[in-house]
Amino acid sequence: RKEVEQDPGPFNVPEGATVAFNCTYSNSASQSFFWYRQDCRKEPKLLMSVYSSGNEDGRFTAQLNRASQYISLLIRDSKLSDSATYLCVVNGGGSTLGRLYFGRGTQLTVWP
Amino acid sequence: EAGVTQSPTHLIKTRGQQATLRCSPISGHTSVYWYQQALGLGLQFLLWYDEGEERNRGNFPPRFSGRQFPNYSSELNVNALELEDSALYLCASSGPGAGNREQYFGPGTRLTVT
Numbered sequence: 001r002k003e004v005e006q007d008p009g010p011f012n013v014p015e016g017a018t019v020a021f022n023c024t025y026s027n028s029a030s031q032s033f034f035w036y037r038q039d040c041r042k043e044p045k046l047l048m049s050v051y052s053s054g055n056e057d058g059r060f061t062a063q064l065n066r067a068s069q070y071i072s073l074l075i076r077d078s079k080l081s082d083s084a085t086y087l088c089v090v091n092g093g094g095s096t097l098g099r100l101y102f103g104r105g106t107q108l109t110v111w112p
Numbered sequence: 113e114a115g116v117t118q119s120p121t122h123l124i125k126t127r128g129q130q131a132t133l134r135c136s137p138i139s140g141h142t143s144v145y146w147y148q149q150a151l152g153l154g155l156q157f158l159l160w161y162d163e164g165e166e167r168n169r170g171n172f173p174p175r176f177s178g179r180q181f182p183n184y185s186s187e188l189n190v191n192a193l194e195l196e197d198s199a200l201y202l203c204a205s206s207g208p209g210a211g212n213r214e215q216y217f218g219p220g221t222r223l224t225v226t
Contacts, residue, residue: 032212043217091212098160098168098211
């Protein structure tokens, strides 16, 4: 079983749409959770950390459910510049602390 | 504030040679992490260094090694290069902590083995 399972998409949405991404993780010892975005042939860039209480950064809202080991990202009012691959990322925890485990990514294309 | 920097940008080697990749973390960060991203695959964790010590290692053979210098910069060495080592090698850094902080990535070194 993969450490992080992520909805592969792709998602193709018009500008202004709301889109949601989901992922699950397998290691219950994991302590920190993130969403990164990666543009084609570029390095991943941290989008936001994810907390149990849920957190919001402008148009982006992230949620974590530890009981079901589930993470989500909601993007409201999509912009053309949101087109990228979104990576669900989990820190290993326990003996694998320090290791980030990446989902395969969900590709988002926002069209005008 | 300068981000994570890596050198060289591109590196071309032949099978059996050695490659050395370099990384400078964000100022104030003490931890450096190395990842491999092979074409069509996700990022795979290689190594984590903190305060000059190796803290964790991924499932890679011993010919992948590295070190961290007193100024927190780091080197990744790959010995006896194989064709399947061709990949983008990404370095990340994070602030002091227990290894569960946000990691910030550099632009990577693209290694091609022929």
